[in-house]
Amino acid sequence: MIFSLVINGAPISSEAPYSALRFAEALLADGHSIYRVFFHGDGVLNATNLNVPPQDDLNIQERWQTFAEQHGLDVVVCVASALKRGIIDEGEASRYEKEHHNLRAGMALSGLGQLIDANCHSDRVVTFGA
Amino acid sequence: MSQLHTLNKACFEHSAVQDCLKALADGDALILLEDGVYLTDKFDSALKGRNITLHVVQYDAAARGLHPQNAAFIDARQFVTLCCEYNKTLSWY
Amino acid sequence: MSPLVPDNSMNNTKSTLFILRSTPYQGHRALEGIEAVLAASVFEQPLGVLFIGDGVWQLKKQQQAEQIERRNLAALLSSFPLYDIESVYVDESSLEGKHLHSNDLLLPVSTLSAAGMAELVANHDTVLTF
Numbered sequence: 001m002i003f004s005l006v007i008n009g010a011p012i013s014s015e016a017p018y019s020a021l022r023f024a025e026a027l028l029a030d031g032h033s034i035y036r037v038f039f040h041g042d043g044v045l046n047a048t049n050l051n052v053p054p055q056d057d058l059n060i061q062e063r064w065q066t067f068a069e070q071h072g073l074d075v076v077v078c079v080a081s082a083l084k085r086g087i088i089d090e091g092e093a094s095r096y097e098k099e100h101h102n103l104r105a106g107m108a109l110s111g112l113g114q115l116i117d118a119n120c121h122s123d124r125v126v127t128f129g130a
Numbered sequence: 131m132s133q134l135h136t137l138n139k140a141c142f143e144h145s146a147v148q149d150c151l152k153a154l155a156d157g158d159a160l161i162l163l164e165d166g167v168y169l170t171d172k173f174d175s176a177l178k179g180r181n182i183t184l185h186v187v188q189y190d191a192a193a194r195g196l197h198p199q200n201a202a203f204i205d206a207r208q209f210v211t212l213c214c215e216y217n218k219t220l221s222w223y
Numbered sequence: 224m225s226p227l228v229p230d231n232s233m234n235n236t237k238s239t240l241f242i243l244r245s246t247p248y249q250g251h252r253a254l255e256g257i258e259a260v261l262a263a264s265v266f267e268q269p270l271g272v273l274f275i276g277d278g279v280w281q282l283k284k285q286q287q288a289e290q291i292e293r294r295n296l297a298a299l300l301s302s303f304p305l306y307d308i309e310s311v312y313v314d315e316s317s318l319e320g321k322h323l324h325s326n327d328l329l330l331p332v333s334t335l336s337a338a339g340m341a342e343l344v345a346n347h348d349t350v351l352t353f
Binding site: 145146148149152153155218220223 | 242244276277314317337347348352
């Protein structure tokens with residue numbers, strides 16, 4: 001089956017990204033595929049590359065980036081949710097004259113249309129929230 | 131048509147729990163994950179007499195030191211399988 | 224056709240039921256849920272909207288969001304008819320529990336019993352909760 005995952009929960013203050021990752025790993029191991037991972041709402045905070053996790057603790061942001069790269073996943077970060085929360089790529093940083101950008105490599109800012117598109121092209125859409 | 135529900139809150143009075151209870155219909159299944167595993171016994175009672183299957187994510191329960199008797203534990207792959215078996219998943223959080 | 228069944232006659236569409244269950248001004252979850260509904264409508268996807276639990280507060284008339292310097296959700300919700308979003312439902316027990324009546328609400332809605340909600344859920348391909 002083709003899955004899309006929606007992650008609405010932030011790292012650190014929720015378990016949503018970790019639960020979603022365990023689920024995603026299992027579904028690929030079982031031979032299913034992932035059409036898209038869509039970070040929305042507070043879930044966009046999983047896309048920052050500026051986090052410094054405590055030692056010996058989970059770096060869920062990095063785990064997601066590595067997992068996405070390993071499997072060539074389409075990871076979309078909702079642009080409207082992201083900008084207001086300070087998750088920004090190079091293009092938006094330039095547009096809004098921000099000094100820095102922090103979107104993890106391999107992830108892309110895009111609109112809610114990508115969520116709608118994911119819904120159309122997936123057999124199952126599963127949400128992990130906080 | 132039966133649905134799959136997921137729930138991750140520990141307090142029975144939380145709106146996510148109450149909304150989930152309103153939406154649960156006979157034939158549905160419910161997965162308790164994350165802090166939702168704390169409600170395993172409460173849901174066992176709440177769902178008695180109803181044709182609703184309760185599943186508990188094993189690693190979330192173990193992490194929290196919970197070993198409820200007779201819980202229908204699932205791992206991540208079984209979670210995936212349930213999502214395939216049911217037409218859609220409703221997430222309450 | 225039952226009014227609870229969305230029109231899936233277009234190819235490559237999936238019907239989505241948006242379950243809105245958040246209070247209007249506790250963070251942006253309610254706003255982001257409504258934006259997802261509007262996006263689905265703009266992309267001409269069949270959809271339904273169900274307000275349940277605390278979500279019914281989003282429909283309360285006379286919201287003065289400017290008092291807390293926030294964007295008024297009521298204005299967005301009132302635009303539903305302009306987006307041809309007409310399948311708007313409310314869980315009747317949620318209204319009763321909050322001592323609200325249809326004439327307290329800023330949109331015309333259909334109230335549903337538990338059985339009605341189960342039918343509504345069954346008649347959509349995907350459910351997204353906000």
